Amino acid sequence: MEQIKITMEIPVLALRGINIFPEMVMHFDVKREKSIEALEYAMERNQIVFLVAQKEAHLEEPNAKEDLYEQGTITKIKQLIKLPKNIVRVLVVGEKRGSIVSILQEEPFIMADIELLEEEELLMDDVQKNALLGMAREVIEEFGRINTKFAKEAIDKIMLIEDISKLGDAIGYNLITSLDNKQSLLSKNDPIVRLKLAITILNAEIEIAKIKKDINDQVKLKIDKNQKEYFLREQIKVIQNELGDGQGSEEEIDEYLRRAKEIKSTKEVADRIQKEIGRLKKIPAGSAEGAVSRNYIEWLLDMPWEYKTEESTDLERAEAILAEDHYGLEKVKERVLEHLAVRKLSNKTDSPIICLVGPPGTGKTSIAKSIARALNRKYSRISLGGVRDEAEIRGHRKTYVGAMPGRIAHALKYAGTNNPLILLDEVDKMSSDLRGDPSAALLEVLDTEQNSKFRDHFIEVPIDLSDVLFIATANSVRNIPRPLLDRLELIEVTSYTENEKLHIAKKYLIPKQKEKHGITCEQLAITDGAISTIINEYTREAGVRSLERKFGEICRKVAKQIMVLNNGDVKLTDKGVKAFLGTPLYRFDKASEKPQVGIAKGLAWTEVGGDTLSIEVNVMNGTGKFELTGQLGDVMKESARAAVSYIRSIS
Known part of the structure; x- marks a missing residue:
């Protein structure tokens, strides 16, 4: 190679996205005026030009001091061809590494002082050299195997290079694509450092290529799978359309x-x-x-996931509705009004879980409907009498044939809102067997700390029950499991007194039965005395169901009398009740005017109040055995035995 004397002043040509290494041949097209001026200046003198890469390839007019790398390559122009549209095609060969010392001018082209960078001396023996060359060739071979875009002949030609300096430059120029990595190799004057860096960069390129190959394989597999699925789906569509x-x-x-x-x-x-x-x-x-x-x-x-009705907090309206629908039940009404007052003051959505406990027929179920109307909530009822399967509450899993959600989910769907009033009727009538305990499933439903994430086995996604107002009913708390009872706020619904039954009959029961049987107020009038007679002599209950049935019986007889005899306007008094209802079913024992020997009076309680008992004692000849007759309770038996013991102690 002809030794070229490098002067200090060399025209500079800025390259966009490429660079060149010593002893490498490259051709490229030039269009910028500054670059053409630099080439013409070099051709008029020694054909030497300094090629250096721009830091940002998109810049049309780079600043020589800020936008160019310092290290570049001193090259010699071998060929220059002018093409149409003011384009010049240049063929150059790299000579030596160089570095910009200072910029002398920027117009009409860039001229700079260039420092020649001599390579450092190779300090390694033949064994180390061969080991480094062997490592480089292994990496080059693997790189060529993975990157199929490089021709095998080009890879083989690079692997034949024995010179460490030339091998590092050949790798940088031919195999490495990143401009930053190329520039890093170009700036290294030590051939050993340069080759090791080239090996490191190639290893990174290999890993990237492997990842790209895996991604491409996965994409191809997915595309093939999607094409197969698309083809099969189209076939299914055709078959389904035919059918x-x-x-x-x-x-x-x-x-x-x-x-x-x-x-x-x-x-x-x-x-x-x-x-x-x-x-x-x-x-x-x-x-x-x-x-x-x-x-x-x-x-x-x-399912009404997030749909809710707006709860009414108007206390006067709620009180009026409750009073209109039910007479008595003051404790229940007071608790509902307290809930509304707290809700209005605190604006919190926590709902109490109330359990109404009392005898049958006292209005526990019907008051729940009135509460729902007073609160402007939807109403849904779940009858728990006889329920013995836990799946009735939580639902069945979809794997079972005929699987359905539980009664809680059914109630929400029926209500169409996620804040209804749900009545858990007859909660004390549940039982358990080998299929589970439904009362245990209710523990989560009625726990205000847990029911915001209630899971039905069929639905499988959490159901928010925190806005639901649960009201339970029971005839007795003795059959309610203790953990479930602990979650309930008990309100006792006591038996109606005679006076309360009289008001209920006049205001609710009689008008309801008249309307049901098509009888007007003029056709049938029932006096207070008749109502009291029916209450005391024909019904004896805590509630008013039997009383309502008696009024229904009277209305049917009156309706028959109107239709058959064409005779209306019946006024029923206490004397005429027997004609409609027959012989009285109950009577009150008359108190004895004078005490009698052998007869004592006792008191007994019933669900409708108290009653008197006449207890008769008879003494006869025999063995002295003590006998009790009649259906006596344990307390009465104990009292009788205590009396006999007392008599024996003083006789």
Whole structure:
């Protein structure tokens, strides 16, 4: 190679996105005026030009001091061809590394003082050299095997290079694509450091290439799979259309998607609906699994996830409604009004869990409806009498044939809102067996700390019950499990007194039965005395159900009398009750005017109040055995035995 004497002043040509190494040949096109001026200046003198890369390739007019790298390559122009549109094609060969010392001018082209960078001496023996060359060749070979865009002949030609300096430059120029990495290699004057850096960069390129190959393989596999699925789906569509099933299935899916967009729900519910619809698309038409999936989607779409009615907090309105619907039950009414007052003051959504305990027929179930109306809540009733399966509350898992959600989910769907009043009727009538204990399932439902995430086995996504107002009813607390009882706020609904029954009959029962049987007030009038007679002599109960049935019986007889005898306007007094209802069923024992030997008076309690008992004692010849007759309770038996013991002690 001809030794070229390098002067200090060399024209500079800025390259965009490329650079050149010593002893490498490169051609490129030049269009910028400054670059053409620099080439013409060099051609008029020694054909030497300094090529250096721009830091930012997109700059049209780079600043020589700020936008160019310092290290570049001193090259010699071998060929220069002018092309149309003021383009010049240049062929150059790299000579030596160089570095910009200072910029002498920027117009009409860049001229700079260039420092020649001599390579450092190679300080290694042949063993170390061969080891480094062997390592480099292994990396180059693996690189060529993974990157198929490089020709095998080019890879083989590079691997034949024995000179460490030339091998590092050849790797940088031919195999490395990143301009930053190329520039890093160009700036290294030590050939050993340069080759080691080239090996490091190639290893990184190999790892990147492996990752790209894996990604490409996965993408190709996915594309092939998608194409296969698309082909199969199109075949299924054709078959379904031939059978007349395809159009309906597509319309059904579209309807589900439309409804899914319209409902208000949590993200978890929305994701589950979309997932299940996607699953339904893959299920063949007519499949039993498809019916299960459709049922599940319908339930998810029908549940009132975030829809609620606005609760009324008007105390006067609520009090008026409760008074209109029910006479008495003051404790229950007072508790409802307290709840409304607290709700209005604190604006909190916590709802009490009330349990109404009392005898049958005292209005526990009907008052719950009135409470719902007073609070402007939807009403839903769950009858728990005879329930013995835990799945009745939590639902069955979808894997079972005929699986359905539990009664809580049914009640919410029926109500159409997530803040209804749900009546748990006859909560003391539940029982347990080998299928589970339903009262244990109610523990989560009635726990205000847990029921915001209630999970139905069928629905599978959390259901928020925190806004639901639960009211339970029971005839006795003795059959309610202790953990469940601990979650309930007990309100005792006591038996009605005679006076209360009289008001209830006049205000509610008699008008209701008259309307039911089509009888007007003029056709039938019942006096207070007749009502009291019916209460005392024909019914003896805590509630008013039997009393209502007696009024119904009277209305039927009056209706028959009107139709058969054409005789109306009946006024029923206490004397005429027997003609309609027959012989009295109950009577009150008359108190003895004078005390009698052998007869004592006792008191007994019943669900309708108290009563007197006449206890007769008879003494006869015999063995002295003590006998008790009649249906006596344990307390009465103990009292009798105590009396006998007392007599014996003083006789």
